[in-house]
Amino acid sequence: MNISNYYWCFTSVIPPKLCDDIIEYGLSKKEVVARTGLYADKKLNKQELLDLKKVRNSDLVWLEEPWIYRELEPYIHMANKNAGWNFQWDNSESMQFTKYKLNQYYDWHCDSWDKPDENNKIRKLSMTCQLTDGSEYQGGELEFDFRNYNPNMREETRHLKKAKEILPKGSIIVFPSFVWHRVKPVTKGIRYSLVMWNVGYPFK
Numbered sequence: 001m002n003i004s005n006y007y008w009c010f011t012s013v014i015p016p017k018l019c020d021d022i023i024e025y026g027l028s029k030k031e032v033v034a035r036t037g038l039y040a041d042k043k044l045n046k047q048e049l050l051d052l053k054k055v056r057n058s059d060l061v062w063l064e065e066p067w068i069y070r071e072l073e074p075y076i077h078m079a080n081k082n083a084g085w086n087f088q089w090d091n092s093e094s095m096q097f098t099k100y101k102l103n104q105y106y107d108w109h110c111d112s113w114d115k116p117d118e119n120n121k122i123r124k125l126s127m128t129c130q131l132t133d134g135s136e137y138q139g140g141e142l143e144f145d146f147r148n149y150n151p152n153m154r155e156e157t158r159h160l161k162k163a164k165e166i167l168p169k170g171s172i173i174v175f176p177s178f179v180w181h182r183v184k185p186v187t188k189g190i191r192y193s194l195v196m197w198n199v200g201y202p203f204k
Helices: 016-027 046-055 066-082
Strands: 008-010 059-063 095-100 105-109 122-130 137-139 142-145 160-162 172-176 180-183 186-189 191-200
Touching (some): 008 066, 016 095, 016 191, 046 105, 066 172, 066 191
Antiparallel strands (some): 008 172, 095 191, 105 180, 122 172, 137 186
């Protein structure tokens, strides 16, 4: 699918106090090892855990608090309209309060699935809310790979994009769930973020 905007960003729209409240609330909950779809619903043996860590190494807490959805979902609607995607979506999945500590990362991936879920829904829009200011850690860059042109013409300067707009605390970035992205390893400090996926019936 060719699109004009691969992401839409709102800079510093969530108040710092609310970001801190979300961090405090997330830290009060029991964290789990972050997984990918391949390892989502199974007990991992030692080798599987090592294989997972090659792709994704972070910790998270699942959240479903209505007060957080109320703050974030309006920006997803605005981004969907402003970016010109106009995707139909009608529900948000559980949120991930994610911690990227020293040397933790999430390598290249996209959030969409190859098949609809049990409700015949697919992920259409992904959102990341920056809870930690970019000055509080090093590394941990959110990067996108815009894969919409002839592979023989690939040049990193054309397809790799660092989303620097999201670095200020309280910034929100929204993008189609089929867009490839990664979080590079954190080299100092801790990066806290909140991730949400928004689903709807398959494209027609």
